[in-house]
Amino acid sequence: MKKYLSFLLACVLVLGALSGCSSSGNDAAETPEPAVTEPAQETTPDAAETPEAAEFTRGTVTDGVYTNDFAAIAFAIPDGWIVADDDTITQIMGAGTSFVSDDPEQLQATLEAGSAIDMLAYDEATGENITVTYEDLTGKVLASSLTEKAYITLAANSLSSLGNMSAEITSGDYVTLGGQQYYKAILATTYTDYDMTVDLYYYVRLVGPVAAVISGQSDLDACFLEYTPGA
Numbered sequence: 001m002k003k004y005l006s007f008l009l010a011c012v013l014v015l016g017a018l019s020g021c022s023s024s025g026n027d028a029a030e031t032p033e034p035a036v037t038e039p040a041q042e043t044t045p046d047a048a049e050t051p052e053a054a055e056f057t058r059g060t061v062t063d064g065v066y067t068n069d070f071a072a073i074a075f076a077i078p079d080g081w082i083v084a085d086d087d088t089i090t091q092i093m094g095a096g097t098s099f100v101s102d103d104p105e106q107l108q109a110t111l112e113a114g115s116a117i118d119m120l121a122y123d124e125a126t127g128e129n130i131t132v133t134y135e136d137l138t139g140k141v142l143a144s145s146l147t148e149k150a151y152i153t154l155a156a157n158s159l160s161s162l163g164n165m166s167a168e169i170t171s172g173d174y175v176t177l178g179g180q181q182y183y184k185a186i187l188a189t190t191y192t193d194y195d196m197t198v199d200l201y202y203y204v205r206l207v208g209p210v211a212a213v214i215s216g217q218s219d220l221d222a223c224f225l226e227y228t229p230g231a
Helices: 002-014 024-029 086-093 104-114 148-161
Strands: 061-062 065-069 072-076 116-122 129-136 165-177 179-193 196-207 210-216
Touching: 024 072, 065 116, 072 210, 086 116, 148 165, 148 196, 165 196
Parallel strands: none
Antiparallel strands: 061 065, 065 072, 116 129, 129 210, 165 179, 179 196, 196 210
């Protein structure tokens, strides 16, 4: 279980595709811009549907449902799965990449530093896990023109640039789940250290300058619930 869990989490870390990238000329030269052209109907939802101006807050888990008001996400955690606490997430990651408090300033600092895991749930028997990750793209390379599809392309390129990983996007399309639009992609991801290849499912939605990413090792469409503000 630990091997499977750490494999997916390693991939989640690399999903911070633009982390550490500034808008300087040197960094831009090192980060290839994916050739992606999006039709108008495949962009992020209208501003009226997306709380772009809201202050970022942590999600909560109540009665097996993860809810985040900032990202307008409601997501059902599979029955019997364990929701990890912050100390467990931090220990698994080996660095302070999870949120560790509800202090607004610390939350924002953690978010801006790179990908931050807000929720991790896992099946102790099989090792399957689901993560909800956020990344603030403010000031990052290509952020002003980035789409969800381009974000996934950059993430796959980042994985493949590592010596012990490779990733190929085998499927990708915009889908509407729980009343929100996401770019859903399947990455066939190989981690040579573990001599294993798995299909990883990613659901990406841009909320203003923040990328919300839900990931797991199986199709998660049925887990998305209709978000109700204040519910």
